Amino acid sequence: MNMLEKFPITQYISEEGKTVHSEATDITADLVKLFYEKMLRARMMDKKCVNLQRQGRIGTYVPYEGQEAAQVGSALAVEKGDWMFPTYRDHAATMTFGHSLRNLLLYWVGRIEGGIPPEGKNIFPPAVPIASQLLHATGVAWAEKKKKTDRVSLVYFGDGATSEGDFHEGLNFASVFKVPVVFFNQNNGYAISVPMEKQMNSKTIAQKGLAYEIPSIRIDGNDIVAVYLETKKAVERARNGEGPTLIEAVTWRYGAHTTADDPSKYRDQAESDQRRTTGDPLLRLEKYMKNEGLWDEEWVTTMENKITNEINTALEEMQNYPDPSIDDVFENVFEKPTWTLDEQLKQHRSIKRGQMS
Amino acid sequence: MTTAIQVRKLTMVQAVTDALKTMLQEDESVIVLGEDVGKNGGVFRATEGLFDQFGEERVIDTPLAESGIVGTSIGLAINGFRPIAEMQFLGFIYPAFNQLMTHATRMRQRTMGRYTVPMVIRAPYGAGVKAPEIHSDSVEALFTQIPGLKVVIPSNAYDAKGLLIASIEDPDPVLFLEPMRSYRSFRTEVPEEKYTVELGKASYQKKGNDVTVLTWGAMVPDTMKAVEDFEKQQSASCEVIDLRTLYPLDKETIQESVEKTGRVVIVHEAPATGGMNAEIISVINDAAFFYLKAPVQKVTGFDTPVPVYSLEKEYLPSREKIIHAINQALSY
Structure with a gap:
């Protein structure tokens, strides 16, 4: 069976901004504007963070530029009370779902507070060990099912993650127990330096769902309408007790894996530059909006100013945040610190005081 | 007619089942999961x-x-929920190490208490039952090094029930290791009602004056037998302490006993290097160094993989080795 034929890339809006899917008309003008605003916000935040890292004002940073449609579109498809499980590259998703920009910035300056979502938002701290979060998403969603709610989990992971055991265990558990979870894969073509064709012999990631009898779909991850509507369908299936879905959103990261690596060592960055002019998710939506008569330069400028202010306020809040305290490290290992923790903190404090006097 | 407290004599594995049943009855959020724990009742019948x-x-x-x-x-x-996950054998836990090390034990800190992980992982462990390869590992020290994890090991049925209930009620992750050699080898009295044994507290198996013997798990009954034999021949008396929790250690009890006897023997079946013996010596070093009359003696497994069962008796601390170590401590 030809997997590329079995799992064609579903598109709603073409690169030229034309409607190519009958259901694309389900999208209202307001929603289109919301898509654009949230993607613009994500992109501006990402650019700001890369600049801040270059100025030495934040630590190593993980950029997602190019993947805004995949993250924003999927994050808009879940609701309050649902659960989100990001990796370290998914802050476009978490900020769209309601994470605070201040805390996101705190994360990149190595603060514990960076992992805490705002009250009432169910967002896990970013998973660092690859694919490990699929099991948490499955476990949390399993708990929702046991509690007989209609809440779901939305979990992000990359193409490389599908080589890990936890990917397979997560899909299998979710399938066996028919758990309300949406497995959202962002296939950006590279796991740091290793391209997909070296990562796997499979032609698609969607086909990996076949083994677990999980409905799977391959979509254009740079088409926010496709991402939003297909994630919405998967979320509804989960809410209705129909179990998990695997979505492969085919996308591209323009930049480096992190600010600590140089992508030109392992790929021709000319391809990234070329994709900026042809496949860019914001550009595509702009074209669509122009075609639909929704584009308004003044509105875009207003949005840009609003977002700039929001980011600057968050940056200020991050910079003015109270100094970190080692107490927070000790106090949150157990509900009640053990004697070894008490002794170590006491000794640490007394020596620190002695040195400072 | 008075209602006496109902006490039965149970094996350790029965006490484990009793604890699970008690908590499943009491708390709706408690669930038990694992390989073969359902219909089959677990490979050791712990969930029967x-x-x-x-x-x-x-x-x-x-x-699986x-x-x-x-x-x-x-x-x-x-x-x-309060999941109680069973690993069929401790030697099978290694694929889960990442989840334990990078998530279960860090989530409280990474979210400053927003998300917590009140779970128990149960695992039979240790050698001496002629099990196939890999089934006999005693690697408790791999886990005491994990910040955010408590490591608990009962040595008898009474403690098994009380410690397991305390572990289930603990707000943080607990690794609960069950010495499979002691699962059915003897019975102790176990009350029918719910009770807990506090985590982090050792128990005196026997009071004595001249040498402190620290041990846990299946080595507790072995040590008691060796001490009994030793005391028949010698005038010195041994104090035997079952540590019961390996993290956090009961520093106070260790200190109290070492201050009294000044001589210490540690017995465990895990490999020597980096094993709990080293951590206990460190605690004694901090808490009772000037009370020591002799170097701390240790009887441990070898720095070898646990051998296949034709050789496991040679691997495990023997009666002779324990008595030899006690003599060494006393004759220094």
């Missing part, structure tokens, strides 16, 4: 009868995937 009594929603046969069991348990625990 629970599937029939509490149903498949609460006593769950999972796919240790990382999956621990990883989904983390999600269940964060979202309102």
Whole structure:
């Protein structure tokens, strides 16, 4: 069976901004504007963070530029009370779902507070060990099912993650127990330096769902309408007790894996530059909006100013945040610190005081 | 007619079942999951009868995937449940190490208490039952090094029930290791009602004046037999302490005993290097160094993989080795 034929890339809006899917008309003008605003916000935040890292004002940073449609579109498809499980590259998703920009910035300056979502938002701290979060998403969603709610989990992971055991265990558990979870894969073509064709012999990631009898779909991850509507369908299936879905959103990261690596060592960055002019998710939506008569330069400028202010306020809040305290490290290992923790903190404090006097 | 407290003599594995049943009855959020724990009642029958009594929603046969069991348990625990996950043998836990090390034990800190993981991982462990390869590992020290994890090991049925209930009620992850050699080898009195044995507290198995013997798990009955034989021949008396919790150690009890005897023997079946013997010596060094009259003696397994069972008796601390170490401590 030809997997590329079995799992064609579903598109709603073409690169030229034309409607190519009958259901694309389900999208209202307001929603289109919301898509654009949230993607613009994500992109501006990402650019700001890369600049801040270059100025030495934040630590190593993980950029997602190019993947805004995949993250924003999927994050808009879940609701309050649902659960989100990001990796370290998914802050476009978490900020769209309601994470605070201040805390996101705190994360990149190595603060514990960076992992805490705002009250009432169910967002896990970013998973660092690859694919490990699929099991948490499955476990949390399993708990929702046991509690007989209609809440779901939305979990992000990359193409490389599908080589890990936890990917397979997560899909299998979710399938066996028919758990309300949406497995959202962002296939950006590279796991740091290793391209997909070296990562796997499979032609698609969607086909990996076949083994677990999980409905799977391959979509254009740079088409926010496709991402939003297909994630919405998967979320509804989960809410209705129909179990998990695997979505492969085919996308591209323009930049480096992190600010600590140089992508030109392992790929021709000319391809990234070329994709900026042809496949860019914001550009595509702009074209669509122009075609639909929704584009308004003044509105875009207003949005840009609003977002700039929001980011600057968050940056200020991050910079003015109270100094970190080692107490927070000790106090949150157990509900009640053990004697070894008490002794170590006491000794640490007394020596620190002695040195400072 | 008075209602006396109902006490039965149970094996350790029966006491484990009793604890699970007690908590499944008491707390709706408690669930048991693992490989073969449902219909089959567990390979050691530790969950026998629970599937029939509490149903498949609460006593769950999972796919054969240790990382999956621990990883989904983390999600269940964060979202309102108290999962008790069974690893069929401690030697099978290694695929789950990542979930334990990078998530279960860090989530409280990474979210400053927003998400917590009140889960128990149970695992039979240790050599001496002629089990196939890999089934006999005693690697407790791999886990005492993990910040955020408590490591608990009962040596008898009474403690097994009380410690397991305390572990289930603990707000943080607990690794509960069950010495499989002691599962059915003897019985102790176990009350029918719910009770707990506090985590982090050792227990005196026997009081004595001249040498302190520190041990846990299946080595407790072995040590008691060796001490009994030793005391028949010698005038010196031994104090035997079952540590019961390996993290956090009961520093006060260790200190109290070492201050009295000044001589110490540590007995464990795990490999020597980096084993708990080293950590206990460190605690003694901090707490009672000037009371020592002799170097601390240790009887441990070898720095070899646990051998296949034709040689496991040679691997395990023997009566002779324990008595030899006691003599060494006394004659220094």
